[in-house]
Amino acid sequence: MFEIRLIVRTAHLLAAAAWVGGLFRRMVNICVGVLLLSGAYLMFDRLTTTSLGWPYLTVLGIKIIAALGMFVLAIYLGQSNIRRLAKRTSRFSKAAPQLMLALGILVFLLGALLNGMFEATLAPT
Numbered sequence: 001m002f003e004i005r006l007i008v009r010t011a012h013l014l015a016a017a018a019w020v021g022g023l024f025r026r027m028v029n030i031c032v033g034v035l036l037l038s039g040a041y042l043m044f045d046r047l048t049t050t051s052l053g054w055p056y057l058t059v060l061g062i063k064i065i066a067a068l069g070m071f072v073l074a075i076y077l078g079q080s081n082i083r084r085l086a087k088r089t090s091r092f093s094k095a096a097p098q099l100m101l102a103l104g105i106l107v108f109l110l111g112a113l114l115n116g117m118f119e120a121t122l123a124p125t
């Protein structure tokens with residue numbers, strides 16, 4: 001249904017912007033939950049609506065792997081206070097926030113690219 005699709009898409013975009021933009025630090029868990037659920041819905045919707053070729057599937061695969069990397073990093077960063085207390089700062093723990101932002105921008109751009117590819121398949125030829 002068109003309306004549900006629009007609501008889920010908006011939720012996905014808002015959660016992505018809020019998370020990558022670093023807004024609402026306390027809402028990270030909600031953002032991640034919304035992104036996973038709406039992402040799964042969008043994926044199912046896209047793959048059943050029209051026939052998308054391997055370029056779409058490849059980009060989607062990279063996006064999902066990068067998004068999973070972000071989720072793992074978010075869990076890691078959530079524990080970093082304990083690590084800091086334990087004085088176990090490593091090069092990785094210092095680079096983690098930047099890596100997270102870089103992945104966030106990448107996933108955001110890949111999402112926009114996917115949307116462009118999807119809409120191109122709908123355009124009348």
Ligand code: HEM
Pocket residue numbers: 009012013016017019020035036038039040042043044046064067068070103104105107108109110111112114115116118119
């Ligand atoms: C495993 C988790 C995720 C899955 C399965 C997923 C899946 C998807 C799918 C299928 C689309 C639709 C592309 C299209 O229109 O054809 C999409 C769009 C998008 N995704 Fe995700 N996504 C996930 C996580 C994320 C994360 C973490 C971010 C942000 C950092 C993000 C940002 C976006 C953006 C910006 C769009 C474009 C939305 C639009 O133009 O309507 N996604 N995603």
